[in-house]
Amino acid sequence: EIFSSMAKVKDVLELVQDYDVKVEFFDNYIRAQEQYLEYLSQILEVAENIDQLLSKDLSPEHPAVAFRYFHDMNVIHRLKNKVDVFLDEERNNMQFDSKELRDFVAELPTEEDLNGTALGITRLKATYKINVSDIANGVIANRPSRPLTLPEILDMIQYTYINFVEILSFGGCICTHEYKHLLSSLMLLDPKVDDPSNTNCISLTRTPGCQYHREEFALDRIFETFYKLCRNEAVKPIAAVAPYLSQQRHLVCKYVHNNHPYIILQPVKIEYLNENRPTVAILHDVVSRRERTDLRLHALDFLKRATVTTKKGQVPSPNKISQTMLVKNAIVNKYFPRFRQRLVGVTKLASGSFESIQVGNYGLGGGYNIHLDLLFPGVKHNFTDTTNNRLTTMVTYLTDVENGGATVFPDLGLRVRPQKGSALMFFNLFRNGTSNNFTKHASCPVLYGDKWIANQWVLRNGQEFAYKCDLSNEW
Template identity: 30%
Template sequence: MRVPATILFSFILLGTDLLSSTRGEMFTALIHMEGLQDIERNLLSQLHNYIAKEKEKLKVLESFAKRVEGALDTMGGDIAQHLHDPVNAFQLTNRFTNGWMKMHEIVYSDNGQDFMANISVNRHSFPTEEDYSGAMTALRRLQDTYRLKPTNIAQGKLSDKGLPMSSFDCYTIGKKAYNEKNWRHTRDWMLAALERFDEEGGDPTGTVDIPSIYDHLSFAEYSLGNIKKASQYTRELLQHDPSHERAISNREYFNRVSREEPDKFVDHEGVLDDESEHAVYEKLCREPAPIPSHLHKKLICYYFNNKRNPRLILSPIKTEVAFVKPKIYIFYDIVTDREIERLKELANPKLNRATVHGENGELLHATYRISKSGWLSGSDDPLGYVDRIDQRIEDVTGLTMSTAEQLQVVNYGIGGQYEPHYDFARTGEDTFTSLGSGNRISTLLIYMSDVEKGGATVFPGVGARLVPIKRAAAYWWNLKRSGDGDYSTRHAGCPVLVGSKWVCNKWIHERGQEFRRPCGLSRDV
């Protein structure tokens, strides 16, 4: 038995879900999503071709149907009289021996074979359910970090090139939040779904309906303690579906509460502001903290040749003191565009998502870092770019690279971030014993791209904020001269709101620096 193409299409698309556990995720690095454009353009071309062929089929079917309708109208109720005309008898015979058999062939013909084959070939490159879930979580992260209204996100207002979301998109995000018992996000995204539903004149997918949206809104508001709003949404639901059993029961409950416990029939708005580290981190992501005026004179710019280093005398580094304590430097134009492209080219096949060890020792994806990274050494690059960059870092910092870690190239994904962390190993933690080079004495962070919106590097404990500037590098000491960790260097990478963020880390270790950065006489310096 031959299966119609439409059923096969549904089967194959559903089948892609079965592969989700065997493929690497895409949402954690935008570079791995860029190839989807070519795949989608090719699929769209073949889909248009399939639609054109199907339209041509419909034209033939409609033309035949009209001829049959005309013959039946002429035939009327007297088939015997109609067949007295030999031409009529011939045409009736012809319709059954040729016409209807031709229609059978046309209806059963499959114009979607090329399209289906393309889906099958490329489905291993499709984003998975994990990607879809990660993308939804990313939008909610951006909503919270940058205090965005989901209605504005849904209207495509994040950038000039933003596309509007559908009511189904918003409803799905709200449903995910509902399943996670995040009632605030449920409410926010269901309201966005309601607005988009009205603007679209309905859900194009036919999946979302108004009663379902109001049902989730009512429960979310009830869970947030907003009994009055929950009652209002229940009444709205019943206007669209008067027989909704749960809503009828809820209406009775809300009516009883309003009569017997009027003090409960109020709304409560949650307070978003707090003094936690995460709140400070998110606030710094949105806006810089004011720097005390007495420190302004210490924030200076100058040309730096590191004690007349031969390689820096004729091309000194443009340097800025961006923060005083901890001392954070910005080295401008420390790499070239060509070097950046070379690092991306080398790192791309090596990019992998960060992992952590679970309770049972299994490797799990790290949720605190939404990015992929790849490590590069001089042996990876026969053209010598990596070695040249390492040498330049040694020239600028004055520290040996012989015990430093390899260059780590990082590309952030949808709403990519790195939550507050230290680069050095704290007391009681393993001090990178597998490397045998001591703790991380300093960090050099190269910005390989500008970022349109978001993506700042922030230090929540001290209020420092660095905006990515392509070709520039941030540099700070992780350890004091005593070897103790400088806890003021706790920092984070803010979520990327619009754009693609590429960075390159160089972590320099203690071993080999004994005479380049001698111990101080005070533990606090």
């Protein structure tokens, strides 16, 4: 699968570009074949000439006739010599290695990629309210390209339609927001289809699996909020967090070094976006250019699409259109020690419970639906739990994203634009170890650009001294 990682899309385009040499080869091969056939048909023509002479029973005893025979046969000779020289010179162009072609084609995007791209575009359409006519004209995020051709449009319609039918007949969990994407695909087919939020199709689609999510997150409302935030429309925090907002008048930006040897000479600028319940902050310029490049290069060959288990077996996760890989702690310590040390220095968290780094690259229209980062989402924690959940998330941005791809917190009404080198940090757990569900967050689909992140999660166990726990559900 290629479409779910922009880096791989770029890779395949490079491959095709490299294959220009091969394209030139095919070109030469075809031209050589044409030339060869041309010689053969000339030989045939002369041979037919001789045949005609023979059929007219013209005797070679006639000198003029003999001359013509000899002349024509000589032409054949000359042509044959030409063919020999030609075959000699064009040997390379006459040999066709179909294995090479097969290997090349095996690297190219498949139908699944085309399908994923069509769905990605409808996702962008739903999230960013893009006009159907803009899509048809090849304009996305005010960026012109060439208009789609009729076969391209027909393909897009076909794939979005297939997706629609497939998901309708799919036995697993289908949630309202997925229908919105699909219904907006139908809007692509027919712009007159009503706004998806007004359609009663949605009630047809509730499944027991969805109900669970529905209770947990009240999906309908929250997805509206999610999309609004993605479009950079103003969103108020939900009432449950409002009481804490009055405390936030003094939100600050400050430089921190914590007297920590790793950052004392290069303090980190922290910008608080939400001070409490949960604390959300941006750590500016914590990942160097070199680290950003090296992490991406290191990850590229290992990226894999996340899957989920369904009745149909393992299928790509519909909620996460990206590819990820883990950089094990041993590798982090060896090759990326300063990345880790700077995060330890600024957070004062014990480095022993830092998880392996997860590097991620989003694909075409790729994003990550609303979720909690907890390893054990449904579980209520207390200090007697043996489970060890994720206390802190740090999403470091390895690239800027030209348009879209923001990280949003629907309950908090917060939107964070990826800024290369900075890290978005938040605490997933309250002081008593229970999950703080206000931290649910999502990555908006990438509208234009190549979004790379590196996630650093820090586990709760081992932080007893660094992060004081108590019985409250304060942060």
